[in-house]
Amino acid sequence: MSDQLVNVLDWIAILCILAGALLSLVAAVGLIRFPDLLSRMHAAAKPQVLGLLLVLVGIALRLVPQEETGTFSIGTLILVGLFQVVTVPVAGHIAARVGYRTGRIREDLVVTDELADRLDAKRRAEKAQESGGSTS
Amino acid sequence: MSALWVIVAVLLGVAALLCTARLLLGPSILDRALSVDVLLASALTGLGAYAAYFRDPTILPILLVLSLLGFVGSISISKFVARRPEEHVRPEDTIHPGTKGEGESSE
Numbered sequence: 001m002s003d004q005l006v007n008v009l010d011w012i013a014i015l016c017i018l019a020g021a022l023l024s025l026v027a028a029v030g031l032i033r034f035p036d037l038l039s040r041m042h043a044a045a046k047p048q049v050l051g052l053l054l055v056l057v058g059i060a061l062r063l064v065p066q067e068e069t070g071t072f073s074i075g076t077l078i079l080v081g082l083f084q085v086v087t088v089p090v091a092g093h094i095a096a097r098v099g100y101r102t103g104r105i106r107e108d109l110v111v112t113d114e115l116a117d118r119l120d121a122k123r124r125a126e127k128a129q130e131s132g133g134s135t136s
Numbered sequence: 137m138s139a140l141w142v143i144v145a146v147l148l149g150v151a152a153l154l155c156t157a158r159l160l161l162g163p164s165i166l167d168r169a170l171s172v173d174v175l176l177a178s179a180l181t182g183l184g185a186y187a188a189y190f191r192d193p194t195i196l197p198i199l200l201v202l203s204l205l206g207f208v209g210s211i212s213i214s215k216f217v218a219r220r221p222e223e224h225v226r227p228e229d230t231i232h233p234g235t236k237g238e239g240e241s242s243e
Contacts, residue, residue, distance in 0.1 A: 087207035
């Protein structure tokens with residue numbers, strides 16, 4: 001590749017990495033500023049993953065000009081990004097679910113709570129079934 | 137261009153410090169698990185910036201391992217918390233013990 005092209009790729013890469021670092025900082029600030037677990041989880045999940053993906057794009061653009069290891073490193077980078085995108089929603093879902101079930105969320109900050117309505121309906125149905133079973 | 141690399145390093149350092157502050161302050165164990173997750177992702181970003189700066193592809197397998205390690209860590213902490221819910225239990229959950237624990241129902 002020509003030196004000029006490598007230079008342009010380097011500039012795009014540093015801009016991507018800068019944006020990724022900025023998004024990491026935004027995630028950390030959200031982690032400090034937000035009041036409860038669910039909103040912190042929102043801050044931790046989304047900007048963090050986008051920042052990491054931007055940094056991975058930056059690494060790929062820096063490593064592409066190296067002929068001998070280019071393709072292998074880009075395969076590894078794609079795997080890292082894929083694992084992040086697949087695993088972060090699962091981890092966030094499980095953590096939020098456990099936090100809700102064990103009462104670690106602040107209910108005054110929840111705008112709508114559809115899960116509580118469904119749980120109440122389910123409990124009422126179970127209770128009705130129990131009382132119906134005892135009378136019959 | 138080297139000034140931009142310094143700025144990247146400073147931003148990531150501040151992010152890691154803020155995550156550590158939340159790790160120390162965090163009211164519940166789930167907040168701490170979350171902040172460890174974010175701290176690990178900042179470490180991932182920092183290692184990636186290192187690899188990009190030195191054009192060094194030998195670090196990339198470490199990125200792969202760390203990205204899976206964060207997932208396993210936060211899942212296992214969540215499961216551990218789900219096993220012992222006695223710390224902050226809502227009153228209705230103590231009345232209806234069917235909803236505590238790992239959750240027999242998949243709501």
